[in-house]
Amino acid sequence: MITYISTEHPVVEWIDTKYFKNFTLLSKRISREDPKYYVEVYVHTLFKLDNNLKPSFYFYQFLTNRYRPSFVEMHFSFCEMMNSDTFFGETMRNAIPGRKCPFPPGEYDLKNMSIPYVPRGFPFAKGRIYCNVSFADGGVTKHIGRGSIDMEIKVAKLRKRTRKGNL
Template identity: 40%
Template sequence: MGGQEFPIRYISTERPYVTYIDGKHLVFANVSAKRYGRSTPMYHVETHFLTTIWLDKFLRADFYFYEYLTGVYKRGFFELHLNFCQFIKNPIFGPMMKQRNLTGPCPYPPGEYHFYNMTVAGTAVPKGFPFTKGRLYANATYKNIFIASGYLDIEIKEVRIKRQKRRIK
């Protein structure tokens, strides 16, 4: 049986690392990436944290994209600066947050949060994005108090998948 090939564009997210949490506003935070077998090239991100603050417009995330060039990460010009309520509406990050826990309107109460199997759709990133391999650094502040930071490596990839034709009996 033959099949038709078609491209799948995806974002590989690997080696996440939490570099700092303040312990007062964010009690703990853990980020990991895992791949489910060799049949899929995508890594899925999991995030777990306990917060003593509301997840609201006073919680701000700053994202800095670094391009990987000749063995070195170099800061690019692309940045995102969003409060939490804007973050969950963002076309790149919002869908993965909404599909997990955050389905109601912003704000969300203090507590423990768990996000499993998060991926960013390759279609969410514009085709003209300035680079295909790099590192995403993130800092979080609450009412201008630095509470957390971390990073993860990213790569925009495209693979060709062969779809098998089904036999009709």
């Protein structure tokens, strides 16, 4: 049995084309044996990814057929998240191994990402994660992107693949 966070129905609501040439967010299953959905990000940035980039994550609980704000929020500077966060940062580090922050402008393909663990005592089982991205440009902080993805904590029994004749 495994407990995991399933992430489905990703939406890039808006990006500022002054900062991004492209930003694609996908969710997919890799195999029938693995119940998890994996997130993939394909992004072409027009700016250096450093601590001027500030992602903020807001967790909304699905309650009485609506997504309602919860008290769970995470706010980062990009390199801080990449270098030391064990939730989103670890996922991204695994997708681009050997790379250190800051990152130059360019194309980045982050594949097969999943949240590495379910935090003990997480307060709800179903919800949506909203992400707002801002950038400090010349002393002025600008909102440069927004998106969301649905999440659900699930438990699954892993099936073992066997070949005919094997036990």
